[in-house]
Amino acid sequence: MAIPEKVQEALNKQGVKYKQADYRKVINNKKNIANVIYCTFLEDAKGLVMVICPHTHIIDLNFLNSQFNRKLMAIDPERLHKLLKDNYLENLPAIPQLFDFPVLVDSQLFKANQPLWLDCGIDGQLISVDNDSYKKLVSHYTQSQFSVKVPEMAESPEIWQQDIFEITQAVNTHTQLVMRAQLEETIDLPPLPQTAQKILQLSTDPNADIKQLVRIVESDASLAAQVVSWAASPYYGVKGEIKNVKDAITRVLGFDFIMSIAVAMCLNKTIEFPQDQPKGFTPFWQQASYAAITAEQLVRRMSVSKKFDKGLAYLSGLLHNFGYLVMAYVFPDHFSNICRYMEVNRHINHIEIERYLIGVTRDQVCCWLMHYWDMPEELVVAIRFQHSPDYDGEYSQYALLLYLVQRLLKNQGIGDAPYEQIQSELYSRLNIASDQAVEIIQEVIESHDDVEMLGNSLAA
Numbered sequence: 001m002a003i004p005e006k007v008q009e010a011l012n013k014q015g016v017k018y019k020q021a022d023y024r025k026v027i028n029n030k031k032n033i034a035n036v037i038y039c040t041f042l043e044d045a046k047g048l049v050m051v052i053c054p055h056t057h058i059i060d061l062n063f064l065n066s067q068f069n070r071k072l073m074a075i076d077p078e079r080l081h082k083l084l085k086d087n088y089l090e091n092l093p094a095i096p097q098l099f100d101f102p103v104l105v106d107s108q109l110f111k112a113n114q115p116l117w118l119d120c121g122i123d124g125q126l127i128s129v130d131n132d133s134y135k136k137l138v139s140h141y142t143q144s145q146f147s148v149k150v151p152e153m154a155e156s157p158e159i160w161q162q163d164i165f166e167i168t169q170a171v172n173t174h175t176q177l178v179m180r181a182q183l184e185e186t187i188d189l190p191p192l193p194q195t196a197q198k199i200l201q202l203s204t205d206p207n208a209d210i211k212q213l214v215r216i217v218e219s220d221a222s223l224a225a226q227v228v229s230w231a232a233s234p235y236y237g238v239k240g241e242i243k244n245v246k247d248a249i250t251r252v253l254g255f256d257f258i259m260s261i262a263v264a265m266c267l268n269k270t271i272e273f274p275q276d277q278p279k280g281f282t283p284f285w286q287q288a289s290y291a292a293i294t295a296e297q298l299v300r301r302m303s304v305s306k307k308f309d310k311g312l313a314y315l316s317g318l319l320h321n322f323g324y325l326v327m328a329y330v331f332p333d334h335f336s337n338i339c340r341y342m343e344v345n346r347h348i349n350h351i352e353i354e355r356y357l358i359g360v361t362r363d364q365v366c367c368w369l370m371h372y373w374d375m376p377e378e379l380v381v382a383i384r385f386q387h388s389p390d391y392d393g394e395y396s397q398y399a400l401l402l403y404l405v406q407r408l409l410k411n412q413g414i415g416d417a418p419y420e421q422i423q424s425e426l427y428s429r430l431n432i433a434s435d436q437a438v439e440i441i442q443e444v445i446e447s448h449d450d451v452e453m454l455g456n457s458l459a460a
Contacts, residue, residue, distance in 0.1 A: 004088055004121040010097045011129075014137055018127040026117050026126050027055075028421035036126070037109065037118040037134075038347045039094035041080060041101075042072035051344075052094045052138070053106035057147035058356055059344050062337070064146040068104070074343035077280035089121040096141055103141035108149075110135055150352045163364045163384075170331075170360040192373040195220045196266035199259050200375070203311070210249055217245045217262055226265050227258065229457050235293075235450030256311025257296075264288070264318040268458060274328035274335055278342040281416050284324060286455035290414055290444065292317030293451055294405045297440045302432045307397055309378065316382035318458075320402050321416075323362030323383065326369050331358055342416070349418045351387060363387070387417070389426055400430055408441040 003020060011018055026032045036055035041048055049072060053059055065072055075083075084092065087099075095118070096103040109116065116134050120127040129137070192200075198216045202208045218224050224245050231238070231248035238252050249258045273284070282290070295317035299308045328335040334357065341353045351361040367384040382398035385391040389403050404426060406417035427434045444451060 003125070003127065006087060006089070006098060007093055007095065007121045007127075010095050011127075014097065014133075016129055016133045016137060018129050020120065021117070021126050021128060023119075023124045023126050024419070024421050027419065032117060034112065035114045035116050037094045037116055038345075039092050039119065040344060040346070041075040041083070041092065042344065043075050044071040044073065046070065048075065048101045050094075050096060050099060050101050050103045051106075052096075052103065052109070053147040054109055054149070055347055057106065057108065057149050058341070058348050058353060059147050061341055061344050064104070067144060067146060073340055074279070090123045091119045091121060093121050093127075094118040096138060103138065104146070105138045105141055105143045106147045107143045107145050108147065148356065150348060150356075163360075163368060166360045166364060170358050191270075192375075193266040193270055195223060196263050196270075199262050199266075203259050203376075208255075210246070210255055213255060213258060214246050214249060217258070220266075222269075223262060223265055226457060227253075227261060230261060230454060233450060233454050233457065235447060235454055256309070257314055260292075260311045260315035260318060263315060265458060267319065267322065271325045271329045273325065273459075274332075276328075276336045276339050278339040278416075280343065280346075282414050283455065283459075284321065285459040286452050287321060287409075287415050288318050288458060289451050289455035290409055291320050291402070291405050293454070294409060294441060294444050295401055297444065298401065298405065298430075298432060298437065301436050301440060302430060308401070312376060312378045312382075313398065313401060316379055316398050316402055317405060319379065320383060320386055320406070321362075323364075323366030326366045327354065327358075327362040330365055334358060347418070349387065350416050389423065397430065400426060404430060404437065408437060412441060412445050 027036060034054065034056050037052060038055045038057070039050065039052050040059075042051055043049065049070075051059060051064075051072075061072065064070070080092075084090065110131060113131050115128045115130050117126045117128050118134075119125075195216060199213070202212055202216065217227055227245055227248050228242055231252040232242040236252050242248055242252065249255060253261065268285075277284075281287075292314050296310065296314045299310055299313045302308070327338070331338075338350075338354060338357055341357060342350055345353055351363060354361045363384050363386065367380045370380045370383070378395045378398050381393070381395040382402050385393075385396070385399035386402035386406065388399065391399050404422060406415055407420055407422050409415045410417045410419055422434070422437075424434065427437065
């Protein structure tokens with residue numbers, strides 16, 4: 001695919017020679033990743049600023065603003081889209097000459113005398129320029145050091161003890177709470193709703209039947225209405241009217257899935273949804289519905305799916321990002337700052353941003369809460385290790401499933417996981433072919449209106 005004319009003209013005018021390459025091949029090569037450039041627009045009342053730094057670094061927004069006496073935040077996604085469209089670009093190249101805006105360049109780009117890779121204006125494509133040429137390209141613009149390298153995390157074998165230590169440390173540092181003997185006593189934790197407790201108890205009863213589940217769901221009028229609405233969604237394409245909870249279970253969703261949906265809906269009411277959200281990301285419950293349905297379809301197609309409880313696989317998809325809500329609940333004074341950093345640092349996994357700002361991630365805090373609620377261990381493991389493709393402990397298949405689901409969705413522009421190449425070994429461990437996975441994600445995307453309707457019913 002040809003590089004946009006405007007980009008070619010800018011580089012040729014500056015006498016810069018370049019090579020074109022596939023984004024994913026470059027970004028997934030550990031030798032190259034340190035030399036990839038990240039570029040974004042920030043703005044405040046004084047106007048727009050182009051900011052350029054290494055792809056492996058977090059832009060420290062607070063430090064940047066204090067250094068330059070600004071109040072910069074990420075540009076509104078719609079405004080950025082219009083700006084790119086007006087210039088016949090699909091993404092933002094780190095070429096200052098393309099725009100008439102001030103530019104801030106992180107000087108750490110030039111620490112290693114290696115060729116640099118930058119977006120060329122076309123999705124999925126990069127261009128490479130030598131280090132000296134890029135230095136000349138940005139030589140007339142402000143250079144400083146305002147980003148921090150993301151450290152490589154080596155998780156301890158005693159992972160749960162490590163989590164408790166880091167959560168305790170974060171709570172002490174970032175809240176006004178005083179630590180007592182037990183972490184659970186420190187934060188006013190919400191109890192697991194009674195309906196969810198009853199459903200989870202039922203899920204472990206080998207003699208449980210549909211009548212018992214119907215009674216539990218019908219005891220919560222709001223939940224019953226949502227379940228019926230969910231089952232009646234066009235996504236399931238059921239002929240005839242879904243009149244009640246029993247219809248929803250027996251004709252559409254089934255015993256396992258209805259338990260998963262009911263638990264997720266109960267938890268939705270447990271922790272208040274935060275008013276602040278990072279702009280430009282998939283809405284929370286839409287992301288949940290995409291993940292749940294994709295997980296369900298993948299498990300159905302796996303050549304060996306007996307090692308999965310389909311209901312738990314579906315529930316892990318629905319709740320994979322529940323830590324987002326928990327983080328807002330535990331650290332309310334810092335949540336807006338996390339959102340602003342996510343908007344500015346779209347190239348960085350949100351868990352790295354959270355670890356940098358708070359010292360702990362949403363997944364750690366969420367799993368601690370789920371332990372407190374005595375949720376199924378498969379679910380806890382799935383959420384805690386969903387960004388760890390090398391994890392091989394007990395119930396690792398659920399974590400690997402979530403990892404795959406999120407990367408497949410991200411390749412379609414959905415969710416907040418980073419762009420990462422899915423290794424062939426992962427498909428082998430899950431007993432599914434890569435072409436099958438691609439086919440499944442395409443089917444889910446083609447049903448996007450119905451899937452988003454399901455997400456809206458969860459949010460109601």
